[in-house]
Every structure is written in C-alpha cells, then in structure tokens.
Amino acid sequence: MNNPISNSRCPLTPTRGVIRSIIPMASDNTLFQITVDGDALSDCMPGQFVQLWVPGVGESPISVCSGHVGATVELTVRKVGRVTSALFQMNEGDWVGLRGPYGNGFPVEAYRGKDLCLIAGGLGVAPIRSLWQYVLDHREDFGKITLIYGMRHSIDLLFRSEFKMLLRRRDMEVFIAAEELCGPALPPISVQLGRVTDMIKAASLSPTVEVAVCGPPVMYKYVIDELKAKGIAESQIWLSLERHMKCGIGKCGHCFVGGAFACKAGPVFNLPQLRLLPEAVECA
Numbered sequence: 001m002n003n004p005i006s007n008s009r010c011p012l013t014p015t016r017g018v019i020r021s022i023i024p025m026a027s028d029n030t031l032f033q034i035t036v037d038g039d040a041l042s043d044c045m046p047g048q049f050v051q052l053w054v055p056g057v058g059e060s061p062i063s064v065c066s067g068h069v070g071a072t073v074e075l076t077v078r079k080v081g082r083v084t085s086a087l088f089q090m091n092e093g094d095w096v097g098l099r100g101p102y103g104n105g106f107p108v109e110a111y112r113g114k115d116l117c118l119i120a121g122g123l124g125v126a127p128i129r130s131l132w133q134y135v136l137d138h139r140e141d142f143g144k145i146t147l148i149y150g151m152r153h154s155i156d157l158l159f160r161s162e163f164k165m166l167l168r169r170r171d172m173e174v175f176i177a178a179e180e181l182c183g184p185a186l187p188p189i190s191v192q193l194g195r196v197t198d199m200i201k202a203a204s205l206s207p208t209v210e211v212a213v214c215g216p217p218v219m220y221k222y223v224i225d226e227l228k229a230k231g232i233a234e235s236q237i238w239l240s241l242e243r244h245m246k247c248g249i250g251k252c253g254h255c256f257v258g259g260a261f262a263c264k265a266g267p268v269f270n271l272p273q274l275r276l277l278p279e280a281v282e283c284a
C-alpha cells in the first residue's frame with residue numbers, strides 16, 4: 001500500500017511498520033510484532049520506548065519489549081484508551097507509524113560484570129523483558145541474574161511460554177508471585193502466593209547487585225524499602241518511570257518533571273537521580 005510516511009527524513013515523522021502478528025496474552029494485553037522499514041530501530045537498547053502512531057487516531061509511548069531489535073520490534077500493549085483501543089482494532093498486515101527509539105534505557109554498560117536483579121510488576125514486565133533478553137544474549141558479561149515478576153492475579157501472567165523456559169535455566173533464578181491464584185492451573189509454571197516484596201525477601205541478593213525495576217508506582221516504595229533492608233545502595237536501584245509524554249524528544253514539555261524532561265533524561269533513573277526530581281515519585 002502506498003503511504004505518506006515512508007522515506008521521510010524529519011525526526012518527528014514516523015517510520016512505517018507493518019503488523020506481522022498479533023498475539024493475545026492475558027486480559028487486555030497483546031503482543032504486537034511489527035516489521036519496520038530499514039534499520040530505523042536497530043540501535044534500540046533495553047528500556048527505551050517508541051512513539052506508536054495509529055493513523056487518524058494519535059500517538060502513545062510504548063516500551064520496546066524485545067532485547068534485540070532487527071527488522072522486527074515487539075511491543076506489549078494494554079488496551080486502555082484511544083490509541084491502544086484503535087490498535088486493538090487493527091489486523092495483521094495493517095501499518096502503523098513508529099518514532100524512536102527514545103529515552104535513556106537501562107544502563108547496561110554500568111551493569112556489565114555485576115550481579116543483576118530485575119523486578120517487574122504487572123505490565124512493567126514489558127521493558128524488563130527487553131533487559132533479560134539482552135542480558136541472556138550476552139550472558140557471559142553479567143554475574144548472577146535474579147528475575148522477580150509479580151502480578152495481582154495469576155491469570156494475568158504475561159509471556160507464559162517464555163517463563164516456562166526461563167524457569168528451566170540453571171544460570172538464573174526466577175521468582176513469580178501473584179497476590180491471588182486464580183484461573184486455569186499453570187503447571188509447569190510455579191506461581192507463588194505473595195507479592196514482589198516477598199520474593200525480594202526470599203531471594204539471595206548480594207549488596208553489590210544492580211537492580212532494575214518497572215511496575216506500578218505504588219509498588220516502588222515497598223520494593224525500595226525491601227532492597228534497602230538487604231543493604232543495597234540507592235545508587236544501584238534503577239526505576240523506570242511512566243510520565244505523560246507527547247513528542248518524546250524534549251520539545252513539548254509534557255513530561256517535564258523537577259527540571260528534567262523524562263522522555264530524554266529518563267524514563268530510567270536511579271534513586272539519587274530521582275531525589276533531584278522530587279515530584280517524580282513519592283518514593284524518592
């Protein structure tokens with residue numbers, strides 16, 4: 001199909017992406033695999049996001065959820081409002097626009113050689129997945145890996161078959177917790193009753209571990225308290241923040257918080273950085 005956005009050079013003009021597959025995961029969460037023209041997103045790093053444009057509707061920031069972006073980018077989207085609902089109406093073969101990658105992402109260079117603890121709550125598993133996939137692709141560069149994933153209801157577990165494989169690996173420790181066990185039985189995935197904080201208590205984490213966290217803001221305060229109780233320094237605790245965003249490139253001011261543009265300086269900050277942005281989250 002002829003379209004108005006291919007071959008454009010303007011940084012605010014999206015690159016065309018064709019929806020290759022639509023994979024429903026749990027409740028209103030769906031994985032979209034999108035093939036992009038050229039190598040526009042090939043330098044994407046874990047924790048970065050794209051601006052997804054649904055023609056005629058608008059744009060929304062969405063985290064890239066795959067550790068390696070070649071011709072295909074993976075996005076996990078929850079249907080919540082205008083843009084995401086319009087995306088859920090689309091079919092395989094339809095095209096969307098993508099701008100990016102934007103944001104700083106997780107500091108993988110600083111993580112190299114160190115133990116890592118990745119903590120995801122709910123849909124926060126999307127950017128955390130990009131990080132575990134990247135780290136496992138470069139496994140020899142990192143120390144011990146602990147992955148903790150929590151959700152309210154076990155039926156909302158995302159990336160079920162991938163977790164089955166992760167749980168079998170001997171070179172990482174995986175904890176999955178749900179506040180309520182419900183829905184169809186999940187064997188061979190063992191979901192424990194509890195919260196992310198219970199899993200942090202149960203995990204054996206060295207005080208030098210680097211921690212990457214993404215989840216609902218209410219989770220952050222409790223996670224931070226638990227990590228600090230384990231003697232982990234604030235500078236090793238990295239949180240991915242969701243702010244309202246429009247342009248993604250530090251121009252419109254929508255994401256301005258405490259003197260910084262979250263779309264450029266973030267969305268990933270460590271705790272000392274967050275303390276300089278007092279309005280960002282209450283936990284800092």
Ligand SMILES: Cc1cc2nc3c(=O)[nH]c(=O)nc-3n(C[C@H](O)[C@H](O)[C@H](O)COP(=O)(O)OP(=O)(O)OC[C@H]3O[C@@H](n4cnc5c(N)ncnc54)[C@H](O)[C@@H]3O)c2cc1C
Nearest residue numbers: 049060061062063076077078080081082083084126242243
């Ligand atoms: C860096 C970053 C990464 C993100 N990554 C992801 C991701 O990987 N996956 C994902 O699904 N989301 C992600 N988000 C969140 C996503 O961008 C937002 O949920 C976005 O608003 C969705 O766009 P929308 O147009 O569908 O929703 P909107 O129409 O903007 O609605 C968003 C929220 O506002 C509520 N709302 C909308 N209209 C009204 C109204 N009239 N009155 C009251 N409430 C209303 C909706 O119920 C919804 O809760 C990310 C956000 C950021 C900043």
Ligand code: FES
Nearest residue numbers: 246248252253263
């Ligand atoms: S989203 Fe426009 S300045 Fe950050």
